[in-house]
Amino acid sequence: MWTADERHLAVGFDFGTTNSSVAIAGADAQVKLASFPLAGIETQSFRSVLYFEQYKTSEGHKRAHSLTGPAAIEHYLQTDEKGRLVQSLKSHLSSRTLTGTEVFGRRYKLEELISRMLSDLRKHTVNQFGKQIRYAMVGRPVRFVGAETDEDQEFSVARLRAAFALAGFEHVDFEMEPVAAAYTYESTLDHDELILIGDFGGGTSDFSLLRVGPEVRRRGRKPEDLLGNSGVGLAGDAFDARIIRKLVSPALGSDSEARSLNKLLPAVPAWIYANLERWHYLSFLRTNNVREILRSARIRALEPEKIEALIAIVEEDLGYQLHQAVQELKFALSRLDNAEFRFRGAGMDLRIPVTRTKFESWIQEELAAIESAVDTLLQSSGIKPSEIDRVFLTGGSSFVPAVRQIFESRFGADRIRGGNEFTSVAHGLALRAAESLRRG
Numbered sequence: 001m002w003t004a005d006e007r008h009l010a011v012g013f014d015f016g017t018t019n020s021s022v023a024i025a026g027a028d029a030q031v032k033l034a035s036f037p038l039a040g041i042e043t044q045s046f047r048s049v050l051y052f053e054q055y056k057t058s059e060g061h062k063r064a065h066s067l068t069g070p071a072a073i074e075h076y077l078q079t080d081e082k083g084r085l086v087q088s089l090k091s092h093l094s095s096r097t098l099t100g101t102e103v104f105g106r107r108y109k110l111e112e113l114i115s116r117m118l119s120d121l122r123k124h125t126v127n128q129f130g131k132q133i134r135y136a137m138v139g140r141p142v143r144f145v146g147a148e149t150d151e152d153q154e155f156s157v158a159r160l161r162a163a164f165a166l167a168g169f170e171h172v173d174f175e176m177e178p179v180a181a182a183y184t185y186e187s188t189l190d191h192d193e194l195i196l197i198g199d200f201g202g203g204t205s206d207f208s209l210l211r212v213g214p215e216v217r218r219r220g221r222k223p224e225d226l227l228g229n230s231g232v233g234l235a236g237d238a239f240d241a242r243i244i245r246k247l248v249s250p251a252l253g254s255d256s257e258a259r260s261l262n263k264l265l266p267a268v269p270a271w272i273y274a275n276l277e278r279w280h281y282l283s284f285l286r287t288n289n290v291r292e293i294l295r296s297a298r299i300r301a302l303e304p305e306k307i308e309a310l311i312a313i314v315e316e317d318l319g320y321q322l323h324q325a326v327q328e329l330k331f332a333l334s335r336l337d338n339a340e341f342r343f344r345g346a347g348m349d350l351r352i353p354v355t356r357t358k359f360e361s362w363i364q365e366e367l368a369a370i371e372s373a374v375d376t377l378l379q380s381s382g383i384k385p386s387e388i389d390r391v392f393l394t395g396g397s398s399f400v401p402a403v404r405q406i407f408e409s410r411f412g413a414d415r416i417r418g419g420n421e422f423t424s425v426a427h428g429l430a431l432r433a434a435e436s437l438r439r440g
């Protein structure tokens with residue numbers, strides 16, 4: 001049996017591809033965010049990462065355990081013998097081929113891996129607020145990464161639901177992430193508006209067009225207040241992958257050739273670099289097969305030092321550090337017209353200047369896909385840009401100027417608002433949970 005308190009606890013849970021957050025709305029619609037310690041300071045977003053490491057018991061037996069969030073990253077960086085660090089798990093929910101993975105000789109289903117993170121977040125929130133949590137309003141993208149059909153979408157939701165059940169939630173409801181962000185924006189309004197929300201995360205870019213405001217709330221929401229949603233399964237992770245492909249992989253020999261029977265051929269097969277683009281796949285490259293390919297490539301390559309650097313990246317498992325360097329470049333280019341990509345390690349000291357224009361040319365395809373999702377939403381709902389009162393942009397990738405530009409060119413800078421980039425979805429989910437509990 002649930003106590004009345006448990007039944008009425010409005011919990012919003014945003015399990016993000018890169019960052020997760022949890023919020024609780026009180027009876028007075030005041031929202032409190034769960035906070036997590038990170039290097040001595042409190043933060044309200046929890047990195048969605050999982051780290052498995054092996055240790056020896058006092059009897060000398062090898063055992064493995066896992067850590068999540070900031071603790072996972074700290075442990076990973078501190079230990080010499082690296083375990084397995086995994087991230088962006090949400091992006092695999094639609095994949096029927098990725099059922100799970102083996103870590104230190106044990107198989108884990110994807111739902112179990114995700115539930116490890118959800119369970120820690122839940123425990124943390126329970127401790128912080130001193131209340132038992134059995135129910136949550138959970139965010140979902142409009143379109144999951146890789147989902148092509150309605151069945152793929154349902155499959156993804158079912159797996160996410162299973163992960164929440166494994167983490168101890170007895171019941172969850174789902175709400176579209178951009179709709180949740182709209183609740184956060186709405187809480188700042190003193191009049192009704194027709195708004196377009198754009199939420200750009202690590203995995204997905206999601207849009208909703210809806211009417212919100214105090215009058216809408218007072219008269220009660222109607223289905224027609226939501227004019228439509230659209231989404232595309234790419235965002236910040238896809239931008240990072242482009243930086244790797246265009247900047248990092250060439251430094252590691254992706255354009256290099258090797259001599260083979262008087263012909264010049266690519267020194268290293270392209271699929272090896274494809275694994276580099278998603279850094280948490282890098283650990284899959286530490287196999288004898290890959291070692292053999294790289295050893296023989298180094299001997300035949302016209303630029304052996306580049307293959308040498310690739311070998312060192314793989315052997316020293318520097319995927320995380322490489323990815324950090326990529327992120328720093330991307331963040332700097334959100335602020336500046338020019339920045340320098342810097343990476344030291346694997347016998348390299350890379351310093352490569354990059355202009356924002358260059359970066360924007362690398363992500364043209366992604367930007368076009370985002371534009372098309374926005375235009376499709378406007379067309380299908382029959383709304384002209386001039387009818388939209390405000391555009392609210394949120395999520396970490398909304399900091400990318402080329403992403404903002406898509407909206408500035410359609411709606412003008414004056415109509416664009418932003419904010420609470422990493423917490424607006426959880427905050428709005430808590431408000432959404434409170435509303436649905438009030439309605440019973």
Ligand SMILES: Nc1ncnc2c1ncn2[C@@H]1O[C@H](COP(=O)(O)OP(=O)(O)OP(=O)(O)O)[C@@H](O)[C@H]1O
Binds near residue numbers: 015235327
């Ligand atoms: N200043 C910045 N400039 C560019 N990108 C940024 C910046 N800050 C964060 N990001 C990117 O934002 C993304 C994370 O954003 P966010 O936390 O909103 O995603 P998420 O909610 O975890 O993902 P999703 O909503 O897709 O599940 C990462 O790809 C990160 O690199």
Ligand SMILES: [Mg+2]
Binds near residue numbers: 016199201202425
């Ligand atoms: Mg998000």
